[in-house]
Amino acid sequence: MNRVALLIIFNHNYEGNLDRLSELYSSRFQNIWFIMPFYTGSRKDVIAVYENSFYFQGYVTTALKAIELLNFDHYFFISDDLYLNPEINEANYREYFRVDETTAFIPGIFSLNDSAETRPFRPHSPWWPHLQSAIQFTTDQRGIEVAKMLPTYEEALTLLAKHGFAFSGNLDRKMFFGKNVFRGIRRKKDVSLNIERLKLLSDNFKYILRGAKLQYPLVGSYSDIFIIPRKNANQFSLYCGIFSALHLFVEIAIPTALCLSADKIVMEDQLGLKGETYWRSEGIRECERTYKKSLNYLYMNFPREKLYIHPVKLSRWT
Numbered sequence: 001m002n003r004v005a006l007l008i009i010f011n012h013n014y015e016g017n018l019d020r021l022s023e024l025y026s027s028r029f030q031n032i033w034f035i036m037p038f039y040t041g042s043r044k045d046v047i048a049v050y051e052n053s054f055y056f057q058g059y060v061t062t063a064l065k066a067i068e069l070l071n072f073d074h075y076f077f078i079s080d081d082l083y084l085n086p087e088i089n090e091a092n093y094r095e096y097f098r099v100d101e102t103t104a105f106i107p108g109i110f111s112l113n114d115s116a117e118t119r120p121f122r123p124h125s126p127w128w129p130h131l132q133s134a135i136q137f138t139t140d141q142r143g144i145e146v147a148k149m150l151p152t153y154e155e156a157l158t159l160l161a162k163h164g165f166a167f168s169g170n171l172d173r174k175m176f177f178g179k180n181v182f183r184g185i186r187r188k189k190d191v192s193l194n195i196e197r198l199k200l201l202s203d204n205f206k207y208i209l210r211g212a213k214l215q216y217p218l219v220g221s222y223s224d225i226f227i228i229p230r231k232n233a234n235q236f237s238l239y240c241g242i243f244s245a246l247h248l249f250v251e252i253a254i255p256t257a258l259c260l261s262a263d264k265i266v267m268e269d270q271l272g273l274k275g276e277t278y279w280r281s282e283g284i285r286e287c288e289r290t291y292k293k294s295l296n297y298l299y300m301n302f303p304r305e306k307l308y309i310h311p312v313k314l315s316r317w318t
Contacts, residue, residue: 083308
């Protein structure tokens with residue numbers, strides 16, 4: 001039997017879902033831990049963390065340190081509202097995700113300056129609000145002496161290139177305003193979308209005029225599910241902790257830490273299977289309509305070609 005730790009990340013302190021998640025996964029994985037902010041209970045399978053959820057890569061560092069002596073082959077992280085394909089378990093996860101002792105998994109890494117990119121969710125593509133976190137990021141911050149613990153700029157370039165990313169720090173002007181700057185108002189949500197676009201233009205006015213430049217090689221990825229092998233776990237954990245202390249947004253921090261530490265990375269486009277993700281309140285409602293807000297219905301009708309469905313808000317499902 002492959003030894004794998006399933007680590008379920010909570011963004012919020014919601015203890016009511018602990019037993020439900022245990023019931024969902026305990027028949028599939030023997031070794032499960034829950035990572036929960038500000039947990040004060042007595043359960044031995046809950047790892048308390050104290051960072052901001054926008055930087056939950058810090059949760060990862062705390063969790064890996066807590067169980068490092070158990071020496072699992074892989075550390076399999078999912079968010080608490082991600083529902084993993086019911087067929088996936090500790091005996092077959094390697095086949096599903098094509099991971100081994102030297103291979104990590106994350107859904108899909110992208111370059112931050114690619115104007116054709118639409119991942120992870122960009123209603124105002126190509127603009128992604130978390131580009132601000134990347135622009136403001138620097139390894140030279142007062143009170144945090146970590147620059148020497150990270151690869152140099154040149155070393156980071158080489159490590160990203162090893163995984164197929166020719167990094168350029170230049171963010172073109174067009175990255176900062178979305179296509180169809182204004183839309184006609186035909187639906188209620190068009191009003192809020194137009195307000196968002198106005199705020200986008202206001203917040204990014206200086207970048208729209210001249211573009212921007214990143215000070216350190218960075219990439220992005222949807223990061224509510226990822227797998228790290230034991231061989232790379234310590235280095236990955238260190239970089240996650242550093243990026244948390246430096247307040248780099250999690251969906252930039254985790255894929256960048258993975259590129260800087262992993263020998264090999266496999267992504268969904270190499271698997272033939274992808275996750276199914278729903279975004280914003282209208283997306284959540286669509287997911288609930290599709291699967292009748294019923295975990296039994298979801299289990300019986302899970303699309304077998306999907307790796308996972310996200311989000312499934314357990315507190316709202318029967």
